[in-house]
Amino acid sequence: MFVRIAKDQTPRPNSLHEFGMTSGTNPLVSLIEFAYKKGTEIYGEKEPAEYVYQVKNGAVRSYKLLSDGRRQIGAFHLVGDIFGLENGNAHRFTAESIIETTVRLIKRHSLETVAECDAVVIHNLLNMTTKSLQHAEDHMLLLGRKDSVERVAAFLLEMDRRLAGADIMSLPMSRRDIADYLGLTLETVSRALTRLRQGGALDFIGNTQREIRLLDRKQLLAFDLKS
Numbered sequence: 266m267f268v269r270i271a272k273d274q275t276p277r278p279n280s281l282h283e284f285g286m287t288s289g290t291n292p293l294v295s296l297i298e299f300a301y302k303k304g305t306e307i308y309g310e311k312e313p314a315e316y317v318y319q320v321k322n323g324a325v326r327s328y329k330l331l332s333d334g335r336r337q338i339g340a341f342h343l344v345g346d347i348f349g350l351e352n353g354n355a356h357r358f359t360a361e362s363i364i365e366t367t368v369r370l371i372k373r374h375s376l377e378t379v380a381e382c383d384a385v386v387i388h389n390l391l392n393m394t395t396k397s398l399q400h401a402e403d404h405m406l407l408l409g410r411k412d413s414v415e416r417v418a419a420f421l422l423e424m425d426r427r428l429a430g431a432d433i434m435s436l437p438m439s440r441r442d443i444a445d446y447l448g449l450t451l452e453t454v455s456r457a458l459t460r461l462r463q464g465g466a467l468d469f470i471g472n473t474q475r476e477i478r479l480l481d482r483k484q485l486l487a488f489d490l491k492s
Contacts, residue, residue: 323366
């Protein structure tokens with residue numbers, strides 16, 4: 266589903282490196298850029314998986330709607346992340362922009378064609394598949410074995426790693442997003458963040474509380490390991 270606000274959607278030849286992938290031959294591939302307003306669907310669950318995507322700027326959430334209407338977010342995709350790579354012909358999740366977001370697209374068939382004659386690209390794809398599986402396993406462990414404070418602490422440590430370890434962490438996602446990612450209620454996430462703040466691990470900046478100052482990463486890790 267393409268809701269386009271980008272000025273130019275004409276496919277242009279680009280280096281595969283510009284898509285965030287290394288290769289042995291660095292072939293030219295056709296990349297398209299699309300810009301999405303906040304909360305716009307990029308693709309839907311069970312839609313044909315014809316493209317692979319990379320976040321150029323902004324942030325994306327992948328989620329499923331459960332039979333009772335609840336939303337379970339499976340992953341957040343940040344700048345530079347490649348997503349939408351499926352092992353079947355259809356998408357297993359819905360992908361949606363969290364904030365104003367620009368993504369690059371490459372046709373899945375084009376990527377597969379390059380991989381057929383480039384061992385480095387095959388290695389890239391295998392690494393992405395392995396990392397996706399590892400993330401799914403870690404997420405399952407988080408949901409099944411950790412209490413609410415441990416889950417929120419683990420989430421903040423994950424974001425800290427992915428956002429390059431800045432002392433002030435600007436989260437694009439809302440607390441509702443965090444709750445749906447961690448399998449918690451909004452109120453429980455708020456209480457857990459308050460406990461982490463009272464424990465001296467972090468502080469909030471501004472009224473939205475999406476900017477978090479990490480005061481003590483060791484303390485945050487301690488909350489992750491035991492609460």
